[in-house]
Amino acid sequence: KNEVEQSPQNLTAQEGEFITINCSYSVGISALHWLQQHPGGGIVSLFMLSSGKKKHGRLIATINIQEKHSSLHITASHPRDSAVYICAVLRDNTDKLIFGTGTRLQVFP
Amino acid sequence: DADVTQTPRNRITKTGKRIMLECSQTKGHDRMYWYRQDPGLGLRLIYYSFDVKDINKGEISDGYSVSRQAQAKFSLSLESAIPNQTALYFCATSDFLQGPQHFGDGTRLSIL
Numbered sequence A: 001k002n003e004v005e006q007s008p009q010n011l012t013a014q015e016g017e018f019i020t021i022n023c024s025y026s027v028g029i030s031a032l033h034w035l036q037q038h039p040g041g042g043i044v045s046l047f048m049l050s051s052g053k054k055k056h057g058r059l060i061a062t063i064n065i066q067e068k069h070s071s072l073h074i075t076a077s078h079p080r081d082s083a084v085y086i087c088a089v090l091r092d093n094t095d096k097l098i099f100g101t102g103t104r105l106q107v108f109p
Numbered sequence B: 001d002a003d004v005t006q007t008p009r010n011r012i013t014k015t016g017k018r019i020m021l022e023c024s025q026t027k028g029h030d031r032m033y034w035y036r037q038d039p040g041l042g043l044r045l046i047y048y049s050f051d052v053k054d055i056n057k058g059e060i061s062d063g064y065s066v067s068r069q070a071q072a073k074f075s076l077s078l079e080s081a082i083p084n085q086t087a088l089y090f091c092a093t094s095d096f097l098q099g100p101q102h103f104g105d106g107t108r109l110s111i112l
Helices: none
Strands: A005-006 A010-014 A018-023 A028-038 A044-050 A052-056 A059-064 A069-076 A085-092 A098-099 A105-109 B004-007 B010-013 B019-025 B031-037 B044-051 B055-056 B064-070 B071-077 B087-096 B106-112
Touching: A005 A085, A005 A105, A010 A018, A010 A069, A018 A028, A018 A085, A018 A105, A028 A069, A044 A052, A044 A059, A044 A069, A052 B087, A069 B010, B004 B087, B019 B031, B019 B087, B019 B106, B031 B064, B044 B064, B044 B071, B071 B087
Parallel strands: A010 A105, B010 B106
Antiparallel strands: A005 A018, A018 A069, A028 A044, A028 A085, A052 A059, A059 A069, A085 A098, A085 A105, B004 B019, B019 B071, B031 B044, B031 B087, B044 B055, B064 B071, B087 B106
16 A cells, blocks of 8 residues: 555546645655646645645645645636646655655646 | 756667766755656655765665766766666755755656
8 A cells, every 4th residue: 555645546627616635644754745747747846734734825735644634725726727736745754755646637617 | 047957858768778867956955866757656766865975775776876976966877778767757856854845847768
């Protein structure tokens, strides 16, 4: 079983919809990252969380350490949000990230 | 100009050839990483370096080697390429352990 699981694997939405992507992990962590991979392949870091909630524009990331779960929300989705969203965790007492396999999001006009 | 630059962006080569992928950064970060990405799998760590004199193996280092020529440069070599090393390769940097990683645009490598 993967130490980091994302759901759903694929997601389609109409422009304007509220999107939720989930990440569950099975190990103790010191930080969790959300990344965005554009269709051309480039990867951008969106958030780093160790507790609570962070917001940047239309993106909101939350983490529940006790439940070992994080969510990435996109409000008022737009076709330019179409990308693969990747969750990664920094395992306790290590210096390496463990990555989920990503959620592919397509937003249609 | 990009903060993390990978060269080449695309490479097609034959089995048995030696290949070097290069990464340079202008962010001034000490930590540098090489990852590979395969369809259906998460990014996997090949090697990482926390300064010029520090090189560490990741989870899939067999068949690869690295060189940290300077703080700004971290190269990945495939000594004798094989087809199952066909993948998308990413270099990344960070300035502290829990900090965000900054990725290059990737190198698409195909080995025939």
